[in-house]
Amino acid sequence: MTTEGAEGLRDRKKRQTRKALGHAAVRLVAEHGLDHVTVEDISAAADVSPRTFFNYFASKEDAVLGPDPGAGPRMRARVLAEPADLSAVAAVREALLAEVAAELADDRDLWLRRMRVVQQHPVLLAKVFSGGEAVERDLVAAVAERVGLPADDTYPLLLAAAAGAAFRVAVARWSTTAAPLHDLLAEAFDLLGAGLADPP
Amino acid sequence: MTTEGAEGLRDRKKRQTRKALGHAAVRLVAEHGLDHVTVEDISAAADVSPRTFFNYFASKEDAVLGPDPGAGPRMRARVLAEPADLSAVAAVREALLAEVAAELADDRDLWLRRMRVVQQHPVLLAKVFSGGEAVERDLVAAVAERVGLPADDTYPLLLAAAAGAAFRVAVARWSTTAAPLHDLLAEAFDLLGAGLADPP
DNA sequence: TCACAATAGTGCAGTCAGTGCAAAGTTGCA
DNA sequence: TGCAACTTTGCACTGACTGCACTATTGTGA
Numbered sequence: 001m002t003t004e005g006a007e008g009l010r011d012r013k014k015r016q017t018r019k020a021l022g023h024a025a026v027r028l029v030a031e032h033g034l035d036h037v038t039v040e041d042i043s044a045a046a047d048v049s050p051r052t053f054f055n056y057f058a059s060k061e062d063a064v065l066g067p068d069p070g071a072g073p074r075m076r077a078r079v080l081a082e083p084a085d086l087s088a089v090a091a092v093r094e095a096l097l098a099e100v101a102a103e104l105a106d107d108r109d110l111w112l113r114r115m116r117v118v119q120q121h122p123v124l125l126a127k128v129f130s131g132g133e134a135v136e137r138d139l140v141a142a143v144a145e146r147v148g149l150p151a152d153d154t155y156p157l158l159l160a161a162a163a164g165a166a167f168r169v170a171v172a173r174w175s176t177t178a179a180p181l182h183d184l185l186a187e188a189f190d191l192l193g194a195g196l197a198d199p200p
Numbered sequence: 201m202t203t204e205g206a207e208g209l210r211d212r213k214k215r216q217t218r219k220a221l222g223h224a225a226v227r228l229v230a231e232h233g234l235d236h237v238t239v240e241d242i243s244a245a246a247d248v249s250p251r252t253f254f255n256y257f258a259s260k261e262d263a264v265l266g267p268d269p270g271a272g273p274r275m276r277a278r279v280l281a282e283p284a285d286l287s288a289v290a291a292v293r294e295a296l297l298a299e300v301a302a303e304l305a306d307d308r309d310l311w312l313r314r315m316r317v318v319q320q321h322p323v324l325l326a327k328v329f330s331g332g333e334a335v336e337r338d339l340v341a342a343v344a345e346r347v348g349l350p351a352d353d354t355y356p357l358l359l360a361a362a363a364g365a366a367f368r369v370a371v372a373r374w375s376t377t378a379a380p381l382h383d384l385l386a387e388a389f390d391l392l393g394a395g396l397a398d399p400p
Numbered sequence: 401t402c403a404c405a406a407t408a409g410t411g412c413a414g415t416c417a418g419t420g421c422a423a424a425g426t427t428g429c430a
Numbered sequence: 431t432g433c434a435a436c437t438t439t440g441c442a443c444t445g446a447c448t449g450c451a452c453t454a455t456t457g458t459g460a
Contacts, residue, residue: 008456009455009456009457010406010407010455010456010457013408013455013456014408017409038444038445038446039445039446039447040445048409048410049409049411050410050446051409051410051411051412051448052408052409052410054446054447055408055409058447059446059447060446087397087398088396089395089396089397089398123330125329125330125333126326126327126329126330127326129325129326129329129330129333130322130323130325130329133325133329147398147399149399152373152376154369154370154373154384154387154391155391155396157369157372157373158365158366158369158388158391158392158396159396161365161366161368161369162362162365162366162392162396164365165358165361165362165364165365166358166361166362168361169354169357169358170354172357173352173354173357176352184354187354188354188358191354191355191358192358192362192392192395192396193395193396194395195289195392195393195394195395196288196289196355196358196359196362196392196393197287198287198288198347199347199349199355208427208428209426209427209428210426210427210428210435210436210437213427213437214437217437217438238415238416238417239416239417239418240416248438248439249438249440250439251419251438251440252437252438252439254418254419255437255438258418259417259418260417
């Protein structure tokens with residue numbers, strides 16, 4: 001995730017600290033359960049003071065689910081970069097498949113552990129949703145731009161929301177079946193593209 | 201929990217208390233902002249002790265957004281009651297339209313005020329999502345039963361999630377435009393049914 | 401190389417959310 | 431009327447989260 005070449009020591013350390021806190025949070029929660037882990041525990045595991053924890057994350061839940069501030073802009077760029085002759089759904093589909101592939105390649109284990117943690121603690125679902133919601137905003141903008149509609153029109157709003165739904169369903173199934181996430185996501189988009197017609 | 205006709209004084213009082221707390225929460229938060237209202241304030245406005253507040257709601261946010269435990273089962277029943285020759289999407293569509301009409305008729309003002317509060321406090325979006333998520337479970341079950349698929353198949357999961365997406369989009373647009381919620385919801389379902397094809 | 405500016409980390413004190421427990425008050429019922 | 435069931439409440443406690451002032455570390459320009 002190294003954006004530009006020259007990144008000072010300061011920024012590298014910040015990144016490290018954030019990562020350490022996030023990983024510690026996921027590991028400890030997976031191990032002991034959400035409410036048997038305190039912010040103090042997480043901070044200790046990451047070797048920083050509890051006060052510092054809150055300089056990085058607004059809450060314990062945020063540390064576990066690590067809102068990815070780059071995801072929205074990335075998706076936006078991906079959608080706009082898809083060939084112009086693709087339909088909007090197809091563009092979103094391809095963008096999402098590419099994004100997922102990239103993210104998974106990056107840190108597959110962390111993802112899986114997070115999914116398991118969420119399954120064991122449905123309270124965290126709220127964070128998952130609202131995290132996706134942030135990405136959705138950028139997705140709405142990208143779709144609106146592609147199809148030449150205002151960003152408050154039903155079409156872009158709905159396409160973005162439906163894509164989010166497809167994503168969540170695919171990830172949910174992924175964590176309980178052996179199928180590759182790519183296939184599950186593609187299946188979901190096929191159903192959407194077919195107007196959710198009754199299955200045979 | 202006497203649901204049948206004769207409802208004792210005890211249950212009536214509980215219902216009243218819950219309602220008083222919920223309404224006080226919405227009113228106070230709309231008036232002073234989410235984090236300038238404490239549980240103590242809400243309890244005082246509803247004339248109960250702060251401790252009692254937590255006998256009814258697990259958190260301040262819950263009091264504002266009032267999770268409706270009956271919504272899931274109601275939707276399930278509605279979906280299964282739709283004519284058998286309707287497609288699954290159509291059945292969900294009709295069920296949702298009917299549910300919304302019934303709920304709006306019941307307490308239109310509270311709904312609108314809640315929407316406004318949510319717009320002013322995006323933190324609450326998380327609760328909206330996870331509230332919808334509870335309903336989604338029942339919806340998944342109903343759809344699975346209708347189409348004769350297991351409840352962990354992609355189709356029912358996705359249809360329920362997409363319906364939730366359509367609902368959220370419709371409500372969001374409703375609170376910013378003058379159009380009736382019914383029409384906005386119908387429009388969203390039309391787009392879903394058309395496979396989210398590019399608009400003209 | 402050395403000061404000085406920026407910024408990250410920390411300790412402290414305080415507010416408020418949320419929970420378990422046991423006592424007190426209410427309601428249902430025989 | 432009296433007992434059982436249930437609701438409300440006060441109390442004490444843990445832990446999340448914040449503002450503030452201070453220290454430590456890193457970046458930078460003379």
